[in-house]
Amino acid sequence: MMRRSIGERIFDYTNIIFLVLLSLVTLYPLLYILFASISDPTYVAQTRGLMLFPKDLTLEAYRMVFKNPMIITSYINTLIYVAVGTTINILLTSLGAYALSRKKVMWGNLIMFMIVFTMFFEGGLIPLYLLVSELNLIDSRWALILPTAVSAFNLIIMRTAFQGIPDSLEESARIDGAKDFTILFRIILPLSLPVVAVMILFYGVFHWNSWFHAMIFLQDRELFPVQLILREILIANDTSNMTTGVSSVDAMPIGETVKYATIVVATVPILCLYPFLQKYFVKGVMIGGIKG
Amino acid sequence: MENLEKDVKLQDKPKSNFRRKVGNFRKDVVKDFKRNKIIYLMVSPVVLYYIIFQYGPMYGLQIAFKDYSPALGFSGSPWVGFDHFIEFFNSFFFWRLLVNTILLSFYTLLFAFPAGIILALLLNEVRGRIFKRTVQTITYMPHFVSLVVIVGILFDFLARDGVVNDILVFLFGMEPIAFMREAEWFRTLFVGSDIWQNVGWSSIIFLAAMSNIDPSLYEAAKMDGAGRFKQMFHITLPGIMPTVVILLILLIGKFMTVGEEKILLMYNPTTYETADVIGTYVYRKGILESNFSFSAAVGLFKAMIAFTLLVIANGIARKVSDTKLW
Numbered sequence: 001m002m003r004r005s006i007g008e009r010i011f012d013y014t015n016i017i018f019l020v021l022l023s024l025v026t027l028y029p030l031l032y033i034l035f036a037s038i039s040d041p042t043y044v045a046q047t048r049g050l051m052l053f054p055k056d057l058t059l060e061a062y063r064m065v066f067k068n069p070m071i072i073t074s075y076i077n078t079l080i081y082v083a084v085g086t087t088i089n090i091l092l093t094s095l096g097a098y099a100l101s102r103k104k105v106m107w108g109n110l111i112m113f114m115i116v117f118t119m120f121f122e123g124g125l126i127p128l129y130l131l132v133s134e135l136n137l138i139d140s141r142w143a144l145i146l147p148t149a150v151s152a153f154n155l156i157i158m159r160t161a162f163q164g165i166p167d168s169l170e171e172s173a174r175i176d177g178a179k180d181f182t183i184l185f186r187i188i189l190p191l192s193l194p195v196v197a198v199m200i201l202f203y204g205v206f207h208w209n210s211w212f213h214a215m216i217f218l219q220d221r222e223l224f225p226v227q228l229i230l231r232e233i234l235i236a237n238d239t240s241n242m243t244t245g246v247s248s249v250d251a252m253p254i255g256e257t258v259k260y261a262t263i264v265v266a267t268v269p270i271l272c273l274y275p276f277l278q279k280y281f282v283k284g285v286m287i288g289g290i291k292g
Numbered sequence: 293m294e295n296l297e298k299d300v301k302l303q304d305k306p307k308s309n310f311r312r313k314v315g316n317f318r319k320d321v322v323k324d325f326k327r328n329k330i331i332y333l334m335v336s337p338v339v340l341y342y343i344i345f346q347y348g349p350m351y352g353l354q355i356a357f358k359d360y361s362p363a364l365g366f367s368g369s370p371w372v373g374f375d376h377f378i379e380f381f382n383s384f385f386f387w388r389l390l391v392n393t394i395l396l397s398f399y400t401l402l403f404a405f406p407a408g409i410i411l412a413l414l415l416n417e418v419r420g421r422i423f424k425r426t427v428q429t430i431t432y433m434p435h436f437v438s439l440v441v442i443v444g445i446l447f448d449f450l451a452r453d454g455v456v457n458d459i460l461v462f463l464f465g466m467e468p469i470a471f472m473r474e475a476e477w478f479r480t481l482f483v484g485s486d487i488w489q490n491v492g493w494s495s496i497i498f499l500a501a502m503s504n505i506d507p508s509l510y511e512a513a514k515m516d517g518a519g520r521f522k523q524m525f526h527i528t529l530p531g532i533m534p535t536v537v538i539l540l541i542l543l544i545g546k547f548m549t550v551g552e553e554k555i556l557l558m559y560n561p562t563t564y565e566t567a568d569v570i571g572t573y574v575y576r577k578g579i580l581e582s583n584f585s586f587s588a589a590v591g592l593f594k595a596m597i598a599f600t601l602l603v604i605a606n607g608i609a610r611k612v613s614d615t616k617l618w
Binding site for chain 1: 423
């Protein structure tokens with residue numbers, strides 16, 4: 001049955017070789033950062049071309065990262081933004097998605113239209129900035145949480161998932177006297193855990209990786225998330241704050257490896273999370289992309 | 293709607309046909325509200341969010357037609373009509389910004405979008421499940437890495453003494469290139485790094501669409517003697533076409549806002565010539581130079597074009613196929 005022609009066999013092998021190469025190209029920059037962060041700074045500075053292995057393993061760079069008050073503060077800030085932001089996101093999105101997935105709600109379609117419309121037309125950066133200043137949210141943690149409290153895209157994904165739950169479950173709960181809040185939290189949400197997990201991933205990653213709103217809404221360095229500090233280190237190439245207490249001779253190369261260690265610390269938590277949710281977000285993306 | 297109800301309250305005279313309809317409508321509203329009280333309570337924070345943080349800025353867009361000063365506020369600032377738009381259209385930067393925005397979007401559409409489809413097609417042909425799964429997990433990974441880190445890696449790898457230059461010098465003995473400071477490299481790097489970061493992620497949706505294709509179609513094709521390439525071109529590709537069209541429409545809707553945050557991280561004055569787009573210009577004029585009204589006008593111009601493109605794309609999709617967004 002499965003006899004393959006020569007052409008097909010050549011295709012299969014080329015395909016596999018290509019995919020292996022693609023995987024290597026994808027992985028290498030990330031591995032490079034990991035290797036550089038645990039290698040001896042002088043070795044990293046002297047390496048030309050591809051670095052294939054870490055050498056003279058040392059955790060010195062990580063020690064520097066965790067001794068640096070600025071990084072610690074920003075890391076804690078990021079955790080706050082992720083935790084509070086995502087909680088509010090999930091709460092509002094599931095409430096909205098539930099309400100808008102009900103059928104006999106007179107204004108439901110109008111509200112839905114109002115939400116979807118913002119996906120195609122928006123006020124834009126400057127009016128948002130002025131609004132946030134009017135609301136006195138500049139230099140407030142809320143500036144990173146409230147303006148992105150709901151994502152229309154995610155709300156649509158969740159609404160579609162809720163709509164797919166058979167009505168009979170809800171009806172029998174109503175006969176038992178359950179009201180909407182009970183139905184949402186006791187029946188709908190527990191049945192939609194995969195979608196909720198995807199939402200947590202999407203919103204969480206968004207907060208974890210976001211830096212632009214922090215840049216325009218915050219001036220107080222005590223409130224900066226870790227991405228904004230990373231931006232200073234990586235893009236503005238300013239490691240001077242990183243190596244306080246190191247003699248100037250050693251400062252340069254150590255600064256380099258501290259840079260890599262900071263990237264690892266700021267990136268690894270997310271990279272550890274997503275493979276577990278992989279099978280769910282395929283579904284999530286599908287729903288959102290098609291019905292959106 | 294509120295006005296309608298007010299009108300009804302104002303005049304309490306009896307019965308034209310229209311008035312009866314309004315009366316029924318009012319009854320329906322009350323009935324609906326009574327029945328769905330909790331539903332409306334639940335959706336109220338969402339509605340509030342959209343009114344404040346989405347429609348609030350739309351209301352604020354009026355400053356594009358005013359000379360906004362923070363002291364006078366939104367409503368107190370004097371109207372100036374289309375002055376800011378005319379200033380922008382006549383400015384030295386207008387064409388450069390427009391061309392840069394369109395080209396970066398166009399190249400992304402031309403290269404990054406098909407890349408996802410091609411990867412999905414290739415993955416779909418892989419037989420080993422574990423191998424397929426591994427490749428997927430690896431290629432999804434960069435999507436979850438922050439833009440700051442991605443651009444940081446670009447700076448690091450593409451520096452004069454970075455990995456890429458090391459290899460080029462070793463292989464071809466050429467002079468190191470300061471990639472991130474060369475305007476002619478910007479578009480390539482922007483689109484290339486976008487593909488590197490997102491090709492895996494964008495293949496997901498096409499793979500999902502492929503798994504929804506009716507297997508009996510493949511069986512029938514095999515019966516008719518179609519090989520795998522024939523199946524790929526005559527069953528798999530047409531099978532994912534609706535998905536492709538919808539994603540294309542959505543992408544065209546984002547045509548004017550391509551990767552502004554990434555450009556802000558990547559560009560510098562030496563690359564403005566090819567890198568500066570409308571969105572980044574709005575940021576510099578508005579946030580950095582506090583030129584609020586002018587930059588709001590530029591932003592509105594961008595949003596209007598984006599909206600028009602979306603409507604046109606949807607219209608075309610409606611004509612040529614059954615697929616449409618609305």
